[in-house]
Amino acid sequence: MFDWMPDNVAPAKDLAQSIRNLTREHNRWFKESIPLIASENVMSPLAREVMNSDLHNRYAEGLPGKRYYQGNIFVDKIESICEDLAKEVFDCEFADVRSTSGTVANMAILTALTKTREKMTTVALSDGGHISHAKIGATGLRGMKTYNYPFDEKNMNIDVEGAKRLIREVRPSVALFGQSVFLFPTPIRELKDAVDEVGCPTWYDGAHVLGLIAGKKFQDPLREGIDVFSASTHKTLPGPQHGIILSDLKREGLETALRRGVFPGVTSNHHLHSVAALAVTLAETREFGAAYADQTIRNAKALAQALYERGMDVLCEHLGFTESHTLIVDVERYHGGAKVAKSLEAANIILNKNLLPWDSDPVKPCGIRIGSQELTRLGMGPKEMVEVAELIARVVVKGEVPERVKDEVIAFKRQFTKVHYCFFEGEEAYDYPYYDGDI
Ligand SMILES: Cc1ncc(COP(=O)(O)O)c(C=O)c1O
Structure with missing residues (x-):
């Protein structure tokens, strides 16, 4: 039993109250912390408002009108507006907004494009691929045989000549691209x-960089020839x-296959409150997305640069470190990613350990991964990045x-209490993350 757990014979009301208190403590902790996890972000006040509505209680299997x-x-x-906004923001013919997560979207695409025991090419987990692209995740569940692209460790990207050879040799049913370290x-x-x-379809998992693509500050996979683009909607x-x-x-039968892949393939109800919040987010992205994406990359x-100047081994200095929201630091000489991430957590600086392509022990990663997107949403710029470094x-x-550093982190973070790049930015009741008493 953990010491923070209430006695499990406590009255149910006390247990419920303790969940409320733990949630409030969590909120307070994040209010006082520097959030640097590359896959997280904060929703706008308006998106939060519609998320916390009666929509959450309802069911709507199928498509609008059917x-x-x-x-x-x-x-x-709401769903029709959300789809239209997605098509406009990403300048494309088709959008399905019913997958309840990025992994569910990936499972829907696997259902639509592949059959059990077919072959696919992917980025390896150790090179930044996502677990849903791997044998131990959704791809394995579908029974796919996966083949990993050779990786250029120096430039932290797919090795083009090696990948071409692999694709020609394997002749996959689908070629999947996209990473969690992007x-x-x-x-x-x-x-x-x-x-x-x-002649195989191509698939791009842009979960991490979706907000940067929406702001037209990263590659545009559909314009570069990708057939299907999946993502989660809560990272950049x-x-x-x-x-x-x-x-x-661009391929025959794709629309029906994708629609059926989502429902009845891998979902039943599709979380209607999330569809409403996504629609608000896409509307705000249409208005503020370019400025936010630009600042996010500048901040990364x-x-x-500031970490590098302080002696840390940030990867890819020769390429300007990054073109996205993410940076990777090799912290082997500071006893590895797990130790560093834990020490920083004790100072209220929240990030995660990360496997590096050359790590010999997968359970002892030598890297840490850092994302600039959430700090950007809170209104920080390059000056604050130096302070964070x-x-x-x-x-x-x-x-x-x-x-000892934690007290300074708390004082620093107190200056950043609002979500930026959204409507109703300055309204008092919408202080980040939650005003007193609200959970
Ligand atoms: C590249 C990539 N794809 C898919 C996912 C899965 O997204 P979700 O957590 O929404 O299932 C992630 C999550 O980190 C990711 O990095």
């Missing part, structure tokens, strides 16, 4: 010859925890006691 239940008059309008654009155009020769796109599938439908570069370096490089 439902299996009554009660969907307004849901149909520093630079995928060389989609460079691989096009090999993929065209094999600052929306609800949900999924999306986008396409220009500024943070990388200094706080990190004091714990990691200078070995200061984390608990």
